[in-house]
Amino acid sequence: MIKRLLILGAIAFSSLSLMAENSDIALPAADMTAGTEMMEAFAQRKSIRKFADRELSLQDMGNLLWAAMGQNRQDGRLTAPSCRNFQEIRLFVFDRKGVSEYLPATHSLRHVVDGDYRNLVAAGQDFVNDAPFSLVMIADMTKFGNVDERAIMMASVDAGIVSENISLACAGLGLATVPRATMKSAEIISLLGLADNHIAIMNNPVGFEQKD
Ligand SMILES: Cc1cc2nc3c(=O)[nH]c(=O)nc-3n(C[C@H](O)[C@H](O)[C@H](O)COP(=O)(O)O)c2cc1C
Structure with a gap:
């Protein structure tokens, strides 16, 4: 009897810790x-491809993700403008533990999958694996209805805007990044269980610069 209770207790405990690991993470506002000041951030913006072995604080993450495409108005609009306010860009964080999605409405991270998949973002550019995480911009093309050449162009512009927000925020916050189009797009879409009307457009590895 006691043994059964202990086993049941162990199962309950392990599923609780699993839940804790897999549940949403609320980010600090x-x-x-x-x-820095805005003009100083423009002065500092540059592509950096050497990353130190150092993690960001949760506050840094909160600042960066909000700057990337956080909600900045009561009506749900974002720091990043988008074509007809479709807000079709979804932002995923690939780190050493797994992949999560940034949810602007709740300023939180939703766990998507366990495992280190930074290699899919690196796609041969090994320096990407040194960055603690990469931010991946994926367009949900269903927002456009018709997926034609113009819709793909608009989604690419919107992803570029989010990417530039990230680059400028990194420059201002003392972080390192580089905007990239290289990645294993089809494998990323499949890993995240997204329908094939999603397109992985840009990514930004982020961390602290490794100075020589
Ligand atoms: C659309 C786009 C795609 C890019 N793709 C890559 C890439 O796949 N890998 C990479 O190392 N850099 C990539 N870059 C970074 C450029 O090489 C870099 O911005 C350019 O050399 C200018 O340097 P700077 O950013 O320091 O001004 C990309 C930049 C843009 C805007």
Whole structure:
């Protein structure tokens, strides 16, 4: 009897810790006083491809993801404009533990899958694996209805805007990044269980610069 109770207790405990690991992570609200002045961020913006072995704090993550495409108005609009406000760009975080999705409406991270899949983002550019995480911009083309050449162009522009927000936020916050189009797009879409009307467009590995 006691043995059965112990086993049941162990099962309950392990599923609880699994739940804790897989549940949403609430991010700290963006600190509006963080970082440099805007013009200084433009002056500092550059592609950096050497990353130190150092993680970001949760506050840094909150600041960065909010700057990338967080909600900045009561009506649900974002720091990143989008074609007809479709908000079709979905932002995924690939880190050493797994993949999660940034949800602007709740300023939180939703767990998607366990495992280190940064290699799919690197796609042969090994420096990407040194960055603690990569942010991947994936367009949900269902928002456009008709997926034609113009819709793909608009989605690419929108992804580029999010990517540039990330680059400027990194420059202002003392972080390192590089905008990239290279990645194993089809494998990423399949890993995340997304329908084939999603397109992986851009990514930004992020971390701290490794200075020589
Ligand atoms: C659309 C786009 C795609 C890019 N793709 C890659 C890439 O796959 N790999 C990479 O190392 N850099 C990539 N870059 C970074 C450019 O090489 C870099 O921005 C350019 O050399 C200018 O350097 P700077 O960013 O320091 O001004 C890309 C940049 C853009 C805008």
